Amino acid sequence: MKKRFGIPWLTILAYVVFVFTMIPLVVVVLSVFTTTDYPIFPPIGFSWKWWISAFQNESLVRSFSLSLGLAAATAVASTTLGTLAAMAIVRYRFIGRDLISTFLTSPLILPAVLIGVGLLQFYVLVGVRASFYTLWIGHIIITVPYVMRLVSVSLAGFDRNLELAARNLGASALQTFWRITFPIILSGIVAGFAFAFIISMDDVTVTVFLTNPQIVTLPMRIFAQWEYWNYPYISAAGSWMIFFAAIVMVVIERTVGLGKVFGVELERK
Amino acid sequence: MASAKASVATRRRARVNLLPFFLLLPVMVVFLAVFAPAVIHIFLQSLWKFDSFRLAIVRDLTAANYVKFFTDAYYLNVLWLTIRISLIVTGISLVIGYCLAYFIFYRGGRFRTYYVLILLSPLLVTVVVRAFGWLLFLGDNGLLAQFLKFVLRTDSPPRVIFNEQGVILGLFHVYLPFMVLAILGSLQRIDISLPMAARNLGASAYQAFTRVTLPLSLPGVFTGSVLVFVLTMGSFAVPFLLGGGKVPMIAMQVYEKELVFINWPFAGAMGFILLAIVGTVIIFSGRALERGKYGVVFQ
Structure with missing residues (x-):
């Protein structure tokens, strides 16, 4: 494309x-x-006082550490479950494979409110009280599909001859997995972990049905105080969330590349 | 000898057949013990009666909840509002998203990665925080209000928050990246020599675009539109936070019925009506979305 026909409004719009x-x-x-x-906004004057007061606000800090803990626990569980499931579904042909695959990714198609309502009513039905663990299970359900997708992508472009070679050279199945398979699909696993972490940290639509006054994640804290938002420390809490999103973004960019995760080739061929 | 070989073969076969189920076991335990019964249970419950007098659920099989939704003017209005807002958001995202995808792909050059990074960065920040940002920007003391006061020379400039416009703006901001990604995906699959050939054969830049590039990118346009429509239909937090209680989209109604009025059967019924609409759109849009809500994201 040597000849550049300029449409200045396009650049301006962009x-x-x-x-x-x-x-x-x-x-x-x-x-x-x-x-x-x-x-x-724009802020009047400049001071750090609301940053400091946010860190001194006990309920805000408690919510933040809950969110971090929940996100970490969700990411660990979802990555483990999702990776194993993706291996089974990408690698093997068995009865009911398509059905199971659809079933496990269906939380993406179901409206999130429906999942939230469903879990709440189910927990009430079986008599389980809302706790960290019930919320954790809810978050696992909504994040497993993402992990499966990301790991599947890295498994799909995998040369299985590498594994066969390792087995031929005398490695056991487990050795082959840890020394060959795992390092190759690691980027997909890391991206899945990062995605699960941030989705768990950000979610409100499912979480809103599964919290109680003792278990309030950081987004829920802001959500619940929406009517009384007149405190700048909410901005501070928001900044913490933005900071973590930025970290996750860097992790994804460094591992699989953000473009690849979102199915876009960014380098010109 | 032959039987030994056969037994090795069967043993290997048995192992091959069992391993995937072993790998699937942990996730299936969670999904079969919690997720599946939860969804089945609310479906059954949506067919039960709610005694609003005693605030109790009566286990009588009835389609009353569904009938009520489709006969009550209030809920029909909710449904129409939700569909209307979803169509508007889809339309705006489509026009702006196409321009943006075109710009990033054809004009982005070496900055393309950074443009996509800017575009995607808000995706990872919770909707609540983004809504809070809009509140500060669009609210009565916000920059926009100050600007409008100055330009329009009035003390009460028009508001773009806590009403339908605010919700549309917030939803557009949330779902635009999905549209751009879908269109970018189909733009990059176009053989770059095709529009060039059209130009060589005498087509104007405009013709090359409308006759070659645009038709070839329609799959992305289609996928992106379905995706944004479906996501907007189910959105909850943005209309809740930016609607000021005046924009009762269907997911918000589910929330209210569930937690405020504790009419669980009706909340469940609305959830399934939403699912039915979204499901129909996905099925009728055919293979475009065969990989689910975020299929386009991870294609």
């Missing part, structure tokens, strides 16, 4: 949309620095 995309994030992060007693 930059306007990029700015629009970043507005809510930038606003939240900057509004923490206000000196006023209410959050405002």
Whole structure:
């Protein structure tokens, strides 16, 4: 494409949309620095006091550590379960394979409210009280499909001759897995872990049905205080979430590449 | 000798057949013990009666909850509102998303990765925090209100939050990346020599676009539109947080019926009506979405 036919409005529009995309994030992060007693953008003056008060706010810190713990526990469980399931489904042909595959990825198709309502009513039905574990199971259910997808992608482009060679050279099945298979699909597993972590951390639609006053994740804390949002430390809590999202983004970019996760080839061929 | 060989073969075969089930066991335990019964249970419950007098569920089989939804003007209005907002959000995302995907793909050059990063970065931040950002930006003391006050020289500038416009804006922001990704995916599958050939054969840039590039990118347009429509139909947090209680989309109604009015059978019925609509759209849109809600994301 040597000849560039300029459509300046396209570039302008694109930059306007990029700015629009970043507005809510930038606003939240900057509004923490206000000196006023209410959050405002643009911030008035500059101070760190709301950052400090956010860290001193016990309920906010408790919610944040709950969110981190829950996200970590969810990511560990989902990555393990999802990786094993993806191996079974990509590698083997067996009766009911398509059915099981559809079943395990169906949480993506079901409206999230339906999953939330369903879990709440089921827990009530069997008489289980809301706890960290019931919420954890809910988060596992909504994150397993993502892990399966990501691991499946890395398994699909896998040269199975490498495994056969290892077995031929005398490695046991387990050795072959740990020394050959695992390192090759590791990038998919790491991306799945990161995805599960952030989805668990961000979710409100399922979580809203499974919390109780003792178990309030950070997004739920902000959600519940929506009517009384007049405290800049909510901006601080939002900034923590944005910070973790940024970390996850870097992890994904460094492992499988963000473009690949989202099915887009970013380098020009 | 022959029988020894046969027994090795059967043994190997048995192992091959059992291993996948062994691998699937842990996840199937969670899904079969919790997820499947939960979904089946609310479906059954949606066919039961709710005694609003005693606030109790009566286990009489009835289609009353479904009939009520489709005969009550209020709920028909909810349904229409949800579909209307979903169509508007899909339309805006489609137009803007196409321009953006086109820009990133053909004009992005070496910055393409960064453009996609900017576009995707909000996806990983919880909707609640993004809504809070919009609240600060669009609210009464926000930058936009100050700007409008200055430009329009009025003390009460038009609001774009806590009403339908606010919800549409928030939803557009949330789902635009999905549309762009879908269209980018189909743009990159187009053989770049095709529009060039059209140009060489005398087509104008406009013709090359409308006659070659655009038709070839339609699968992405289609996939992206279905995806955004389906996601918007089921959205809960954005209408809840940015609608100011004035934009009762269907998922919000499920939440209210479930947790405020504790009419669980009706909440479940609405959930399944939503699923039926979304499911119909997905099935009728054919193979485009065969890999599920985020199929496009991980194709």
